Amino acid sequence: MTDHPIIEVKDVSVKLGGAWVHKNLNLTVNRGEILAIVGGSGSGKTTLLREMLMLERPHSGSINIFGKDLTKASPLTLLEVQKRWGVLFQQNALFTSLTVQENTAFPLHEHTKLDKKTINELAILKILLAGLPLDAAIKYPSELSGGMQKRAGIARAIILDPELLFLDEPTSGLDPESAGAFDELILNLQKTMGLTIVMVTHDVDSLWHVTNRVAFLGEKKVLCVDAMSELVKNPHPQIQAFFSGARGRNTQRMYS
Secondary structure: OOOOEEEEEEEEEEEEOOEEEEEEEEEEEEOOOEEEEEEOOOOOHHHHHHHHOOOOOOOEEEEEEOOEEOOOOOHHHHHHHHOOEEEEOOOOOOOOOOOHHHHHHHHHHHHOOOOHHHHHHHHHHHHHHOOOOHHHHHOOHHHOOHHHHHHHHHHHHOOOOOOEEEEEOOOOOOOHHHHHHHHHHHHHHHHHHOOEEEEEOOOHHHHHHHOOEEEEEEOOEEEEEEOHHHHOOOOOHHHHHHHOOHHHHHHHHHHO
16 A cells, blocks of 8 residues: 555535535545545545445535545546446445346446457456355346345445445445455455555444554544544544444454
């Protein structure tokens, strides 16, 4: 991991429904790290993720990814940058009428001129890399468990061999065993593919187990960015309140 930033969010402000969600927010993501975004309800975690994806345009400030200011980028430049990242949305966003293999292959059909045989082979490779059995390729999303659907979403997110991966609540809705297995998948993908990963999560176990740093949102900005071992010691009242619950204390004892 190097100190060279892959994402630079500078003085970003955004208003939704007449209220400011972020005011002069700043955040840097270093290449090769796994960074999580956390905060209390209404702190704008998913909004920040949507801003970085250019699904929500900020009122002011800049968002530089791969050295490009996406707030000023042309549609063509934005598309070229977007092809360099993958996204796992909270509800997976799989096409219900397509099989897992067809879902995974979809970005290749959209963005490459590869022949059908090659596309299918690459889709199978990524399905296996996501930890799914081969027979899952011919199944539809409705035939899969929640954990398998998330893995199918990951397979599609990595099909273009991205440098950057965005994850929105990747372990939400999973039982503890499945959530732990998914954490291991995230770590394995980061290592084998050299990914930079930005994730929004409320899963305290994931925060301790997979992240290099955690950005805590509050007061319409980033209050602190630090490793979990240091973040939980931060005296800010919002940070202490967030981690002082029974679940947070129990998890902290496990990793201390």
